[in-house]
Amino acid sequence: MTAAGRPARDGLSIGSVLTQLRGEFPDVTISKIRFLESEGLIQPGRTPAGYRQFSAADVERLRFVLAAQRDHYLPLKVIKEQLDAAAAGERQETAGPRPPRALVSVRTEAGTPSPDEFADTPTRRLTQEELLAESGIELPMLRELEQYGLIRPGAAGFYDTESALVAKTVRRMTEFGIEPRHLRAFRASADREVGLLEQIVTPMYRQRDPESRGRADEVLRELASLSVALHTTLVKGGLRRVTGT
Numbered sequence: 332m333t334a335a336g337r338p339a340r341d342g343l344s345i346g347s348v349l350t351q352l353r354g355e356f357p358d359v360t361i362s363k364i365r366f367l368e369s370e371g372l373i374q375p376g377r378t379p380a381g382y383r384q385f386s387a388a389d390v391e392r393l394r395f396v397l398a399a400q401r402d403h404y405l406p407l408k409v410i411k412e413q414l415d416a417a418a419a420g421e422r423q424e425t426a427g428p429r430p431p432r433a434l435v436s437v438r439t440e441a442g443t444p445s446p447d448e449f450a451d452t453p454t455r456r457l458t459q460e461e462l463l464a465e466s467g468i469e470l471p472m473l474r475e476l477e478q479y480g481l482i483r484p485g486a487a488g489f490y491d492t493e494s495a496l497v498a499k500t501v502r503r504m505t506e507f508g509i510e511p512r513h514l515r516a517f518r519a520s521a522d523r524e525v526g527l528l529e530q531i532v533t534p535m536y537r538q539r540d541p542e543s544r545g546r547a548d549e550v551l552r553e554l555a556s557l558s559v560a561l562h563t564t565l566v567k568g569g570l571r572r573v574t575g576t
Contacts, residue, residue: 342376342384351390356397358450364393366545372396372411400446406553446552456489466498475511476501480518524562528554 343351345361352359367373368383373392376384385393392414399410463470476482481501482494501511528551535547 342386343390345375345383345385348385348390348393352393352397355394356401359397362541362545363549365542366549367393367396367407369542369546370407370411372407372414402445406557407549446549446556449552449555450548454491454493456485457491457495458489462490462495462498465495466502468498468502472502472505472511473498479511479515481511481514520562524558528558 345364348364349359349361364373368375373385373389373396375389376386378384395414396407396410399413400407457465459470459473463473468476473482476498477484482490482497484490484494501514504514505511531554532547532551535543535550538544538547
């Protein structure tokens, strides 16, 4: 019997799996594991009472998926296709279970954020004075950044860490003769991208069950990373035309 009074069973509980994975993947949660199950990335067994039972192969498959998301630039659909293809090939080679083969995808381009970088993280509230001190800009430039929508203080008048990063970036661009008014297109482009992603995930957020919200979070992060990757690729292509290379 277990300490909780349930009969002991083969396989690992979801809590035990989480403990195994946390060392390598600090951001993994039970909700994330359940979401990956709902997407068909893993298929743990169940006890007669309905408790999940994870085998060693399930844990390896989870580790494979989490590493692919962290280290490779692939959406879940492609990861699943590669896993399924590897499993099919292994069934032809041997009847015994084997760990999934290594991914053969292209790694994330340097500087391109992974989906995990779009996860909600705590942010600091900054006063106007703190923002100016942290970013190194003067008040007139801050007023310009606000005028052209590049920085938007919150309802209480505070700024956040993203505002400070925007200000730092613009300050460096002004060293090349670029002024805040020249950067309005960046704000407009970002707002259009966010609006597109919002249309896609809003219906998912309206569903009440926690797993649907977890899936919406996952989809939003993946789409955000793909959006930035597309933007980066288009800029690179445009620069090649400028340089003639």
